[in-house]
Amino acid sequence: MASKEMFELGSKSSAIRDLFDYGQKQAAIVGKENVFDFSIGNPTVPAPPCVKEAIEDLLNTRASVEIHGYTSAPGDISVRNGLADFMNTTYNAGVRAENFYMTCGAAASLTMSLKALVESPEDEIILIAPFFSEYTVFIQNTGAKRVVLPPDTTHFQIDFAALEHTITPHTRAIIINSPNNPSGTVYTADTYTRLAALLTQKSKEYGHPVYIISDEPYREIIYDDMPILYVPKFYKDTVICYSYSKSLSLPGDRIGYILVPDEVEGAKEIYAAICGAGRSMGFVCAPNLFQKVVLACLGKTSDVAVYDANRQLLYNGLKDMGYECVYPSGAFYLFVKSPEPDAKVFSEKAKALNLLIVPADDFGCPGYVRVSYCVDPDMITRSFTAFQKLIDQYK
Numbered sequence: 001m002a003s004k005e006m007f008e009l010g011s012k013s014s015a016i017r018d019l020f021d022y023g024q025k026q027a028a029i030v031g032k033e034n035v036f037d038f039s040i041g042n043p044t045v046p047a048p049p050c051v052k053e054a055i056e057d058l059l060n061t062r063a064s065v066e067i068h069g070y071t072s073a074p075g076d077i078s079v080r081n082g083l084a085d086f087m088n089t090t091y092n093a094g095v096r097a098e099n100f101y102m103t104c105g106a107a108a109s110l111t112m113s114l115k116a117l118v119e120s121p122e123d124e125i126i127l128i129a130p131f132f133s134e135y136t137v138f139i140q141n142t143g144a145k146r147v148v149l150p151p152d153t154t155h156f157q158i159d160f161a162a163l164e165h166t167i168t169p170h171t172r173a174i175i176i177n178s179p180n181n182p183s184g185t186v187y188t189a190d191t192y193t194r195l196a197a198l199l200t201q202k203s204k205e206y207g208h209p210v211y212i213i214s215d216e217p218y219r220e221i222i223y224d225d226m227p228i229l230y231v232p233k234f235y236k237d238t239v240i241c242y243s244y245s246k247s248l249s250l251p252g253d254r255i256g257y258i259l260v261p262d263e264v265e266g267a268k269e270i271y272a273a274i275c276g277a278g279r280s281m282g283f284v285c286a287p288n289l290f291q292k293v294v295l296a297c298l299g300k301t302s303d304v305a306v307y308d309a310n311r312q313l314l315y316n317g318l319k320d321m322g323y324e325c326v327y328p329s330g331a332f333y334l335f336v337k338s339p340e341p342d343a344k345v346f347s348e349k350a351k352a353l354n355l356l357i358v359p360a361d362d363f364g365c366p367g368y369v370r371v372s373y374c375v376d377p378d379m380i381t382r383s384f385t386a387f388q389k390l391i392d393q394y395k
C-alpha cells in the first residue's frame with residue numbers, strides 16, 4: 001500500500017513539532033501571551049529590505065519567463081558567477097560558477113551531498129553530538145551507517161581523543177555544523193586545525209579521503225565579533241552546504257547552495273554525482289526568482305543585533321536564576337543543562353508552566369534542553385517568572 005520505511009518516517013512525530021502543536025492548543029485555552037514557546041528555530045527577524053526591493057525590481061523589470069521559467073538544473077549561471085565572485089572577494093575562496101549547485105535550502109544541500117558521496121551501505125557518516133536531528137533522516141536516505149561521536153560537554157567543540165577511534169576505514173564523511181544547532185557554539189580556528197590534521201592523517205592511513213560536509217545555515221549569525229572561518233582553508237576535502245533560510249530569514253522560500261571547490265579530491269566526479277542526486281530526487285532548478293533575489297542581496301543579512309540582544313537577555317537571565325547554560329557564540333539557540341538527569345522529565349515540568357523547551361535527546365545529547373531565542377524579546381522577559389518557578393523546584 002505504501003513504503004513501510006516512508007510511512008514510519010512520515011507518521012512519527014518529533015519532539016519539536018509535538019511541543020509546537022501543544023503550544024498552539026494551550027494558547028487557545030490560557031491565552032497566547034501566557035504560552036512561552038521556545039521550541040522552534042523559525043527566524044523572527046524580518047528579511048533585510050534588499051529582499052523586498054529585489055523582488056519588486058525583478059517583477060517590474062524582467063519578463064515572466066526570465067524569472068519564473070526553468071533555469072539550468074544547477075542554477076542560473078549569472079547567479080553562480082555572482083556567488084563565486086562574492087566568495088572570492090570575501091574569503092579568497094578561488095572558486096568558479098561551476099563549483100556551485102543552487103538548492104532548495106540546507107536540507108536539500110545535505111541530502112544531495114550525502115547521496116553523492118555515499119558509495120556503499122558499508123559507508124559510515126560521522127555526526128558530532130549535539131547535532132541537527134534531521135541529519136539522521138538524510139543519512140538513512142543514502143543507506144549508509146550513522147556513527148555518533150559523543151558530545152564534548154566541557155567546551156562543545158570536538159572530543160578529538162574519541163574522534164580518533166570513531167574514524168574507521170569505512171568513514172566516508174563527517175558532518176560539522178558551526179555555528180551549531182542546538183548548542184549555539186562556534187568552532188575555533190584551533191578546532192578546525194586539529195580536525196584537519198586528524199582527517200589528513202586518517203585519509204592517508206586508509207588511502208581515501210574522509211570528507212567534511214560543512215553545514216553552514218548559521219554562518220553569518222555569529223556574535224562578539226568572532227571571525228567567520230572558511231572551512232576549505234583548513235581542510236581541502238570540504239563540501240559546503242549553505243542556506244539562506246536563517247541569514248536572510250527566508251526559510252519558506254527554499255534557497256541555498258552546495259559548493260564543491262576544485263581542490264576537493266574527486267571534485268569533478270562529486271559535482272557530477274551531486275547533479276545526479278538532484279535528478280534522482282527532483283532537486284533540480286532551485287526557485288528561479290529567489291536565485292536572483294539572493295544574488296541581489298549578496299553580503300546582506302537580517303539584523304543579527306536583534307538575536308544578539310535576545311541572546312544576552314536570555315543567557316544572563318537564566319544564569320542569574322542558577323541555570324547552567326552553554327555560552328552561545330552563534331545561531332539562535334541557548335543550550336541549558338537539565339537540573340535532573342532526564343531532560344525529557346525536565347521539559348515536561350517546564351511544559352506544565354507553559355514553557356516550551358526541547359529535550360536534546362534527539363540531538364544526541366541527553367541531559368540538556370534547547371531554548372530557541374528567535375522569539376519576541378518581550379516573551380523572553382515575560383517567561384522569566386515561569387523559568388524561576390521551574391528552577392525553584394530543584395532548590
Ligand code: PLP
Pocket residue numbers: 041104105106107108132177180181215217243244245251256
Ligand atoms: N541544518 C541545520 C543545522 C539547521 O538548523 C537547519 C534548519 O533549522 C537545516 C540544516 C535545514 O535548513 P533549511 O531550511 O535551509 O533546509
